[in-house]
Amino acid sequence: MTNNKEISTRIKRLIQIVQEIKTNPSQTPEQVYQKFSISKAQFYKDKKSLSAIGVDFFYNRKAQRFEITRDAYIPVNHLSISERLCLILSMRQLSASGDYLLTVEGLNAARKLAADLPGPLRENAIMLFDTLVLKEGFGCKQSVMEKLQQSIMENRRINIDYQKPDKQILNNQIVDPYIIFFKRRALYMEGLSLSERGVRMFRINRINAIRMTGEKFTRDSSYDFTQRHKNAFSVFAGDKTEKVVVRFNKAVETYIQETLWHNSQSISTTKNGILFTVHVAEPKEVLWWALGWGASAEIIEPHWLRQMARDEIKQMLKKYK
Structure with missing residues (x-):
């Protein structure tokens, strides 16, 4: 009997498969199997399940890429005008939270909700979306x-x-x-x-x-979008990484240990605290983060980043003289 955890895991994988094919269409089916650690048979079972809910795709061997042939439109019924407006404007809050590829899909959905409003409200809602969400929320034209x-x-x-x-x-x-x-x-x-x-x-x-x-x-x-951005500590991605080590004292070690800051992180205990190690595309992002911990953090390596931290702190000291 399938339990709730198995159902949840499969639903999550179905969403991730669609996301993966949309963001990295040039990969092969074999690469997708490997990425999700599933068999070829399981992949095609998942493909069949997605087709049943309105998402069809195939691998075009001539073009060497996946192509989505159907992404079903589902009409939204029984939403009041105020509910639609709340959903549209709630997209603005995404400009102050999380990292999601699906946010772009959400923006498209919000604009469709605006376009589906009754005539007198439609133009005003679209104008609100463009002004409050895209322009003020994200600063985009x-x-x-x-x-x-x-x-x-x-x-x-x-x-x-x-x-x-x-x-x-x-x-x-x-x-x-x-x-x-x-x-x-x-x-x-x-x-x-x-x-x-x-x-x-x-x-x-x-x-x-x-x-x-x-x-x-x-x-x-x-x-490969996913692989490139695994190396980002915050925003900046890349194919190459550099090792960064930060020492944290005992005053903050619990806060550092209880959070996954990066997928590559490793933490070792020392006499006076912990050593936090990551391999990232842009080491300066780790420096900017470490400075936020004040005197509780110390850049150990690489040497050039430690020197940059020293120079930055000297400049900060001048501000407080």
Whole structure:
């Protein structure tokens, strides 16, 4: 007899399979089996279950990618106007919580709820969504979001004007956009930058303008969103990692030990506290986090990061003289 835990595990896996195929369509079926530690037979049972609820996909061997052929639309009934408006505006709260790929799906759903309201309310609700959710919640232009989503769905190369945080002049880039996702209170687009010759993340509210180049692209088969972002301590992802060690004193060791801060973390006990070790794509993110623990934290390695911490603390001391 199937218990509740088994049902919950399978439902979670079904959601993750759809998410995985949407975000990494260029992987092979074999790679999907391995990622979820399931057999080929189980994968096709799950595929059949998804088909029964309205999600159909297949692996196009000629194109060497998964293609979704049906993602069923389910009409929403028996929701009052106030309930619909609450759901639409609740999406704004996502700008202050969690890291979810599904947030983009949620934004699309909220806009559909707005578009489905009675005539007199429809335009006002869509305007509220664009202003309060996209612009104020995430700082994004609706026109930019629409072009990004179109270019990703159609594999179209784009030309963007991007405002880097440390630059006053707009940076022009040619990009093959792969995915839109939500992380640390912001929406990002990740894709192959032809200008910088590598996969890069772009914060969407910093994209000033988008132009279609008229060219189509084929997504790099080696790109794996999940694997890249496993290496991120906070936001910045990458394929290469560096070891970072932080010493915490006894005053805060319990707080550090009771939380999973990163999937690579290991903790060892010392005479005066603990050593916290991670392997991450951007070590500076660990430094910024460690500084938040004040004198209870000390960067041990790498040496260059320890020196950066020392320099930063010297500058902080000057502020308090």
